[in-house]
């Protein structure tokens with residue numbers, strides 16, 4: 273076995289000490305898909321096509337460890353569909369990454385891009401790894417070797433990775449550099465859009481870091497407006513305090529809303545008077561998690577789930593709101609920051625309880641929308657200001673929100689199914705126009 277290097281040498285990447293219990297998340301995708309396909313009467317041939325992923329790449333690759341010796345790693349990239357544009361989706365470093373999880377996440381990416389009208393297909397990938405067990409330099413070599421192993425399965429006009437759980441702009445910079453080093457020297461400059469979510473200096477976009485949280489907050493604002501609900505004085509709780517959770521929490525604060533409960537992999541905390549999300553974000557960055565935050569009481573998972581609040585933003589992992597946990601929820605709105613946080617049984621319970629849901633494929637689409645903006649800026653050698661990025665993001669996500677609302681009314685169905693119907697109708701139309709080769 274490999275001896276790991278000291279904690280101080282590690283990246284700031286946080287990882288669960290114990291992975292969430294594994295359930296087959298791809299089964300959820302299939303159930304959600306079938307419900308929408310049945311309701312809209314999706315063409316049976318298109319249904320066959322969209323029920324399967326296009327490509328599933330599994331790579332095993334060796335990496336030299338700091339203390340000598342080699343460890344083998346398993347990486348995945350699943351490309352679900354690219355009829356609307358290049359494959360697009362994040363890379364996750366987590367012990368629970370497996371082929372079914374990546375299939376599910378890739379499929380959701382196809383729907384998401386179609387719902388928000390951006391010219392991308394869906395993909396996702398990752399490495400089955402607990403990154404907290406590896407040093408900064410080991411994570412760099414693992415990332416570079418994974419990129420090399422993927423080879424031409426990714427590319428700026430073909431399949432464009434981005435950050436996801438336990439990956440960040442630093443990891444995107446290593447992928448970019450490794451990919452470019454495999455290109456002929458005279459082609460490198462026109463390929464920096466091979467990844468999005470890059471650091472600004474390496475070709476990233478302003479506003480990408482907060483984009484998913486910003487999109488969630490724009491969606492919540494729209495929901496509040498439509499329901500005549502004042503966000504000023506409203507209470508909210510957040511599960512997961514990484515990129516998506518912390519940005520959502522911080523961006524909701526200026527509306528006068530009060531963050532009262534937070535959970536991450538290190539524990540859960542509560543303060544009825546309000547937790548300052550900016551202060552908590554600094555604390556979590558320093559200490560590697562929210563546990564021990566001095567201005568809130570520590571609570572257990574069940575108490576966290578039962579918190580009485582107006583808005584719940586799940587922004588951690590999938591399958592958090594299920595038949596077992598949904599009965600505890602005591603909120604008006606679930607704004608899904610994570611991908612797949614609510615399973616189909618959880619959905620039914622929330623519906624019975626009269627809890628509104630802004631589904632993941634709409635609510636967390638800010639990340640892929642601003643990734644698209646980054647990609648466009650790279651292709652055009654442009655650099656947009658933050659105001660421009662934010663106002664274009666708002667326009668895209670509010671437009672999608674209104675389209676989904678329209679389908680909810682047309683089909684008298686729930687928001688998730690309505691969102692799927694938009695995606696499936698669009699994909700069906702394109703397949704019918706183009707036909708099936710040969």
Ligand code: NAD
Pocket residue numbers: 286287288291292435436437438439484511512513514515516517535536537538587588589590609610611612636637639640
């Ligand atoms: P991240 O790695 O930055 O943060 C993940 C957070 O979840 C951490 O705070 C971690 O402690 C917490 N967590 C992990 N397991 C947990 C558990 N069992 N219980 C409670 N908390 C737990 O990841 P992220 O980029 O913020 O992604 C979070 C979710 O949002 C994922 O579902 C991801 O697919 C989705 N998402 C991310 C983006 C993006 O732009 N990063 C875009 C769309 C959707």
